[in-house]
Amino acid sequence: MKSFPIAHRQISLSILVRFASILGFVGGVVALTLSFMNPPPAAGEGVPATEFSSARALKHLAVIAQRPHPVGSAEHQVVFDYLVQEVSRLHGLAEIQSTPAPSEENHPQRLQNIIARLKGSDSSSRALMLAAHYDSVPGSPGAGDDGSGVVTLLETLRALKAAPPLKNDVIFLFTDGEELGSLGARFFVEDHPWAKDVELVLNFEARGSSGPVFMFETSKSNGRLIREFARAAPYPFTNSLMNEFYRLLGNDTDLTVFKRARLAGLNFAYVGSSWNYHSPRDIVSNVDERSIQHHGTYALALTRHFGNLDLRNVEAPDVIYFDVLGRKVFSYGQTWNLVLTVFLSLLAAGVSALGFRSGDLSFSGLGLGMVLFIANLVCALILATLLPISQVGPNAVYYFWVLMVITASIVLTTYVLGRRRIKVDEHCAGALLALTLIAAAVNLALSGGSFLLTWPLVFSLIALAASFSLKRRFSSSVAVLVLVAVCSVPGIVLFTQMLHNVFQGFSLSSPYVLVILELLLLGLLTPFLKYFRHE
């Protein structure tokens, strides 16, 4: 047996140490990002009367989500009576809009919307409306969907009454028959005289029983809405890709009806533990109280904000937007998308030119690097469709991590196998160039998703450029490694958020989306590859 020289072993050890440090760094940023992906803490009954308290909201939920209450059931009447009693107690008056449902539809039951209108201080202003539906599907107590939306409205109404009035009127609409096709919402916009006073609707929904609340849908021409939302929402979880994606899915909530009636609107929902949605398990004890608190922080903060704004001309051209760590929303117009796409393409071309000049890149090597990246994408996608992991449920998170580790292993194996045929710089530049082409296509076809690749790619390309131009100036590669690490942070944060959001919303029902996202991230991280080998 051949014995390895000492030097070789030391090199292997130093590569191992570097590999472990890089893995630790990336894992640390992922873990830190995930630690932000939670709703705000629950607020007890002791918080001031002008604030939203999930504990106070839960008391209502315990009453209205005891049993399934679909339209026409005896329990539905019990919930209706309780809401009328509570709205009257809080506001002094509850308006009932009542009708037999249209007879040509298969729902002969009577529909009853419950409405309260808080007068604003400026009688000439337009109205803001908060909406949630109080019917459930048959067989589900509807604690999350949409009991949590209903109690969010009740607690918000109470908190608003504890403070001086806002400038605009605020209408609270508890719709009936949402689960039958938004019948109550349709009835309101078609028949109620207050509908024409409304300029903006905030709709509260649930498609699960835990997790942060996403502002996942806006009306068209959302530029001004997003700017104001970014100013006022305390824990904003949102991005324009969700909005576009939701539009493509073609799902409906009451907001669909409001939008069709040309009202501006924002739609809110939490989607974690989605296996409880529309099931007998949608009960109070399964609902995460923090998700209700998150609903409430949006409802109260945005009502106070929009309640004091001039709501005329609420429309402005659509923008691209995304939150960072649920704390800050960035947004910009479509023109900036084009400018950034051109800038990104020029940057990629410039960095490649730099690589050719320094002798680190060859045309064939760069081409091979691109092919390798695309081949990885295809391999992992095939694997994702073959693996029997499309199950959902509380254990899905373990399968999720297995999927992530398998995908990462495929990518690393390809790298190890390919390293004799292709230089590490070419592997990296090939991946980043392929990503730039993908980004350009995404930016033009689906501008709402453009932020996801554009910003991280700018940083990854800077890291690659640095490794081309700085490496001869620094005797130690540590300075460049630090730069590579810093430049990797935007990609890790944005993609961890996106992976989290997709997993929350769809669990493992579409594993290939998760695999694509992970592969894009791994492509962005290729500037690290240089430090996995001895030069």
Ligand SMILES: [Zn+2]
């Ligand atoms: Zn619902």
